[in-house]
Amino acid sequence: MSGTEAPRPDYPWLLPALLANGEEDRVRRSARDWVIDVLCFLLASGFGACMVYVTGHGVHPAPHPPRMPDVILGAASCLLIWWRRRWPVPIALALAVFGVLSVTSVGAAAILVFTVAVHRRFRTVALVAAAHIASGGVYAVLYPDPRESYWVGLLWTVIVIGAVVAWGMFVRARRQLVLSLRDRAVRAESEQQLRVEQARHQERARIAREMHDVLAHRISLLSVHAGALEFRPDAPSEEIAQAAGVIRASAHQALQDLREVIGVLRDDASDGAPERPQPSLTDLPALIDESRRAGMAVRWENRIRDVTKVPANIGRSAYRTVQEGLTNARKHAPGAAVQVMVDGAAGTGLTVEVRNPMVKAAPEIPGAGAGLIGLTERATLAGGRLEHGRTRQGDFRVHAWLPWPAP
Known part of the structure; x- marks a missing residue:
């Protein structure tokens, strides 16, 4: 009815x-x-x-x-x-x-x-x-x-009308409940779509940071070696061949890294775990050696007894911090000595510091500071903090603290 x-x-x-x-x-x-x-x-x-x-x-x-x-x-x-x-x-x-x-x-x-x-x-x-x-x-x-008496008849009328009203109000309440549930379902679906969109944007931002961290390091190496060939055309043939080999290897590695990062963009990952390439703190010595082969003077100090016990996400953030610090030093302070220090323990946190002197006349290599912004965001998401800027001694310092929970 x-x-x-x-x-x-x-x-x-x-x-x-x-x-x-x-x-x-x-x-x-x-x-x-x-x-x-x-x-x-x-x-x-x-x-x-x-x-x-x-x-x-x-x-x-x-x-x-x-x-x-x-x-x-x-x-x-x-x-x-x-x-x-x-x-x-x-x-x-x-x-x-x-x-x-x-x-x-x-x-x-x-x-x-x-x-x-x-x-x-x-x-x-x-x-x-x-x-x-x-x-x-x-x-x-x-x-x-x-x-029957008048009041008995009136009572029956009240009972019948009350029953009809109660039935109708029950139907009304049920309809309102159904509409409310339907509205909640629509709202929940909209919120789910919003969460998916936000997750997609966060994933794109993460991939952009990975692409910057990977390619900026390789391209800065290419720039350094190409600049050496440009300013020393009369260098011995062995040095020219060695520089050309480094340029070729760096370009090949940059293409390989770019291929892997783009592969992440094409893959539909079901979980939020970072994809390749994902280095850890154990890869820092190779990064330091690569920078030294490019002509940088890097002083490397590792105060951690066993780097394999560092959590993967914390070690990855520490690696990216050192990589970005070396890249910035190579771009803005060529020839300057760079100090890299990693210290910490479980329960107290992990400290990463990259320091280099400021150079007045530096070649103009493009840079917009996006790397430091990405490092700051990465450290904040991990529950840590990152500081960068000029010190009183005239050095440029990148200092990061990352949480290292006790086992």
């Missing part, structure tokens, strides 16, 4: 205003609505026909309204069911008036009370229910049943 439309705001209290709002409250019927409306019409008509038979052929006939007005009002009540979706409250109040003079309209009246209980707020439902209870009381006064 209910439709599929969502609950709508209450009508104003005045009947003319209720009727004036009918056009705005029009709802297009679906196939399910048509089936329900046909069933409601048949139920109301069948109940009305039963009441006509009972009032005319009862064993103990009781007073009842005149037959012709009763049937006319009952038929009109059944027809008004077709407009119950558009004007439920006005029609329900009209049927309360019909109920004073028509017993055949009781079925249609119950359907309208149920409709109001489903689609309107409790205040409006209470008003309509009170109107129908009052109509039943007036009917009992006009046509008293000699077999």
Whole structure:
């Protein structure tokens, strides 16, 4: 006996205003609505026909309204069911008036009370229910049943109207629950899509940092060796061949690293674990030797007893810090001695420091400071911190502290 439309705001209290709002409250019927409306019409008509038979052929006939007005009002009540979706409250109040003079309209009246209980707020439902209870009381006064007292008949009216209202409000509550669950599902899906998008952006940022850390080191080596060949064209052939070999090896390694990083972009990783290339703290000696072969003076001091016990993510961040420090020193302070120190222990944290003197006249190698920004973000995400800048002694210092939890 209910439709599929969502609950709508209450009508104003005045009947003319209720009727004036009918056009705005029009709802297009679906196939399910048509089936329900046909069933409601048949139920109301069948109940009305039963009441006509009972009032005319009862064993103990009781007073009842005149037959012709009763049937006319009952038929009109059944027809008004077709407009119950558009004007439920006005029609329900009209049927309360019909109920004073028509017993055949009781079925249609119950359907309208149920409709109001489903689609309107409790205040409006209470008003309509009170109107129908009052109509039943007036009917009992006009046509008293000699077999029962007035109050018993009124009590039965209250019980029937209360049951219809309770059923309708239960249906309304269930619909609101379904709508709420549907809204939560839609909102949860939107939030999930947002989280996926955020994860995608974070993954792209991580891959961009990896690409910068890997390629900046290789390309700076290429720049140093290419600059040496440019400024010393008269160098011995062995040195030229050695520099060319280093350039070729660095270019090959840069292409290999770039291929691996781009492979990460193409792969759809199911977890958030970083992909290759992912060095650790045990790879620092190879990085230092590579920088020394490029002509850098690097002083390497390792104060950690066993670097293999350093967690992978912490060791990776430490490696990237040293790599970026060496790259910056090679770009902005060529020929300067670089000091690299790694210290720490489980429970106290891991300290990484790269220091080099400032050089006034340095070649113009492109740099926008993105590497230091990426290192700062990497250290912050790991729960640590990173500081960089000029010291009082005139050196440029990159200092990072990373958490190293106790086992």
